[in-house]
Amino acid sequence: MCGIVGISAQRNIIQHLIAGLAALEYRGYDSAGVVMVAGDGIARIRAKGKVRDLQALQRETGLDGHCGIAHTRWATHGVPSEHNAHPHVSGPTSVVHNGIIENHAVLRARLQAEGFEFTSETDTEVIAHLVESHQRQGKDLLAAVQAAVAELHGAYAIAVVSAREPGVVVGARYGAPLIAGLGEGEQYLASDVHALLPLTRRFIYLEEGDVVKIGHDALDIFDAEGRPVRREIRESHFSADAVDRGEYPHYMLKEIHEQPQAIADTLEGRIAGGRILTQILGVEAERLLAETQSVHIIACGTSYHAGLVARYWIEQLAGVPCTAEIASEYRYRNPVVREGTLFLTISQSGETADTLAALKLSRQRPYLCRMAVCNVPESSIVRESELVLMTRAGPEIGVASTKAFSTQLVALALFALELARARGLDPARYSDGVRQLELLPGQVAQVLALDPQIRRLAEAFVQKQHALFLGRGTHWPVAMEGALKLKEISYIHAEAYAAGELKHGPLALVDADMPVVAVMPNDALLDKLKSNLEEVSARGGQLYVFADEDVATGMDKGHVLTLPRAGEIAAPVISTVPLQLLAYHVAVLRGTDVDQPRNLAKSVTVE
Ligand code: G6P
Numbered sequence: 317m318c319g320i321v322g323i324s325a326q327r328n329i330i331q332h333l334i335a336g337l338a339a340l341e342y343r344g345y346d347s348a349g350v351v352m353v354a355g356d357g358i359a360r361i362r363a364k365g366k367v368r369d370l371q372a373l374q375r376e377t378g379l380d381g382h383c384g385i386a387h388t389r390w391a392t393h394g395v396p397s398e399h400n401a402h403p404h405v406s407g408p409t410s411v412v413h414n415g416i417i418e419n420h421a422v423l424r425a426r427l428q429a430e431g432f433e434f435t436s437e438t439d440t441e442v443i444a445h446l447v448e449s450h451q452r453q454g455k456d457l458l459a460a461v462q463a464a465v466a467e468l469h470g471a472y473a474i475a476v477v478s479a480r481e482p483g484v485v486v487g488a489r490y491g492a493p494l495i496a497g498l499g500e501g502e503q504y505l506a507s508d509v510h511a512l513l514p515l516t517r518r519f520i521y522l523e524e525g526d527v528v529k530i531g532h533d534a535l536d537i538f539d540a541e542g543r544p545v546r547r548e549i550r551e552s553h554f555s556a557d558a559v560d561r562g563e564y565p566h567y568m569l570k571e572i573h574e575q576p577q578a579i580a581d582t583l584e585g586r587i588a589g590g591r592i593l594t595q596i597l598g599v600e601a602e603r604l605l606a607e608t609q610s611v612h613i614i615a616c617g618t619s620y621h622a623g624l625v626a627r628y629w630i631e632q633l634a635g636v637p638c639t640a641e642i643a644s645e646y647r648y649r650n651p652v653v654r655e656g657t658l659f660l661t662i663s664q665s666g667e668t669a670d671t672l673a674a675l676k677l678s679r680q681r682p683y684l685c686r687m688a689v690c691n692v693p694e695s696s697i698v699r700e701s702e703l704v705l706m707t708r709a710g711p712e713i714g715v716a717s718t719k720a721f722s723t724q725l726v727a728l729a730l731f732a733l734e735l736a737r738a739r740g741l742d743p744a745r746y747s748d749g750v751r752q753l754e755l756l757p758g759q760v761a762q763v764l765a766l767d768p769q770i771r772r773l774a775e776a777f778v779q780k781q782h783a784l785f786l787g788r789g790t791h792w793p794v795a796m797e798g799a800l801k802l803k804e805i806s807y808i809h810a811e812a813y814a815a816g817e818l819k820h821g822p823l824a825l826v827d828a829d830m831p832v833v834a835v836m837p838n839d840a841l842l843d844k845l846k847s848n849l850e851e852v853s854a855r856g857g858q859l860y861v862f863a864d865e866d867v868a869t870g871m872d873k874g875h876v877l878t879l880p881r882a883g884e885i886a887a888p889v890i891s892t893v894p895l896q897l898l899a900y901h902v903a904v905l906r907g908t909d910v911d912q913p914r915n916l917a918k919s920v921t922v923e
Pocket of ligand 1: 616617618619662663664665666667668671715716717916917918919920
């Protein structure tokens with residue numbers, strides 16, 4: 317989704333602004349732009365397409381300067397085009413914005429009546445005119461931004477410059493992330509630390525309602541009431557090369573291959589002597605788990621699929637009722653909450669607008685507590701939760717989530733097992749679950765070695781328009797995740813079904829042209845799944861089966877790929893990996909933009 321970079325310095329920083337945008341490309345975008353404050357005016361370049369197109373324009377125009385703002389846009393209001401690209405300008409004032417301004421139509425009408433002319437269809441342009449109109453009434457840039465944001469409804473992170481105050485950038489956030497970076501003789505703003513990692517490791521995570529003013533040698537923060545405040549400075553543990561592709565042709569492939577390490581990191585320090593350390597969830601965890609009577613899981617996209625797997629584990633192991641729901645539905649449906657319900661959000665970014673809104677809504681319900689499974693420690697979702705279990709996947713750049721998903725499953729397994737232990741799970745089953753987790757990094761590495769075989773399978777999908785994915789139990793959400801990966805990056809229409817539902821509709825689609833992918837663990841539902849696959853085979857469907865080694869040998873239909881033997885906790889993680897590789901290779905063979913699929917964004921900070 318949209319990205320912001322702002323810099324005030326004593327040297328020419330145009331290349332740093334553009335490099336910052338390039339580092340944010342992974343979030344997904346459709347156009348980019350920069351404004352520099354130069355002399356007594358501002359100069360702007362914008363381009364539809366990629367940051368490299370903007371870079372070419374910069375070389376042509378020679379734009380440079382010491383102070384500027386830059387943006388990658390992901391269209392919400394108005395088509396992707398140069399005239400809708402940010403920064404937006406009003407006289408000597410310019411703004412970049414992430415989020416959505418819900419009252420933009422009312423503000424637009426008012427500002428038009430005041431004589432301001434609009435040149436885009438965006439909601440953002442009202443902010444530029446609003447700030448400009450406050451400056452014309454005599455306010456300085458900081459006061460004008462404070463007055464303007466007080467009139468905005470919706471979500472925003474913004475950075476604003478004005479030629480009236482060269483060298484100053486003012487930022488503000490509400491409902492969308494914005495961070496300040498501290499440098500030597502220069503200061504920065506960005507929507508994401510990755511934009512600034514080559515420049516600094518020292519960051520301030522602004523809080524809701526904060527307004528920040530930076531100059532090359534000063535950084536001042538004000539809270540929503542306009543009072544000066546100090547916010548903690550944090551050192552980022554990410555290194556700039558953590559976001560380097562290395563020798564891999566795509567981030568997605570690199571991230572798929574990082575899974576054994578990411579899983580090992582997620583387990584590190586969390587298991588001792590065959591026991592999960594309950595305190596890893598938070599100081600109150602022991603008591604809260606003992607009081608948990610039910611669990612509501614809320615998430616979006618891939619994280620939702622992780623939640624669906626966890627639902628099976630929580631009910632099977634802990635015997636605690638559990639629901640898993642998409643955040644955008646939950647937040648508008650008036651959920652009924654029984655006493656003793658734990659509210660659990662899952663999010664890679666910790667900033668997904670719908671998940672965050674659901675979390676806020678949960679405060680108006682009698683939940684026992686809020687818990688987050690998340691990959692970004694400083695994120696809003698983490699900060700608003702009492703119990704937290706961090707995934708340690710490291711930065712994930714490919715829009716299609718891979719290592720974030722597998723580490724979410726690992727974190728959720730730790731939680732489910734602990735909850736189950738608190739409720740008297742049979743110690744042998746508990747120990748077996750913990751052991752499965754400990755063996756997982758090695759088993760995932762084994763699956764990665766199947767890459768050449770999976771690449772060969774992928775060739776059969778290249779000309780297809782559709783694919784069906786089947787699974788049962790925890791492997792139904794695994795099938796959903798496999799279908800999501802395939803459609804996200806290869807643009808092949810893929811649907812996942814619980815295999816038992818096949819004959820209630822999708823079987824009608826099966827013919828010799830329909831590839832059917834099935835994940836087949838050696839579990840209690842094995843025979844039922846086999847019958848479902850017979851039904852496919854009988855109709856000429858082409859089967860691609862990823863099967864546990866204990867069952868693969870008995871399979872005489874379709875293409876069968878053998879996965880390591882795995883128990884109830886490890887199996888969904890292990891089965892996910894070949895589906896990720898399958899989607900990856902199909903996309904590469906089809907020549908799509910694997911890391912930045914069309915129309916999609918990594919972190920969806922708008923509703
Ligand atoms: C976007 C991303 C997905 C992700 C979803 C939820 O759609 O492209 O990969 O699963 O958002 O994001 P979250 O950060 O909350 O996990």
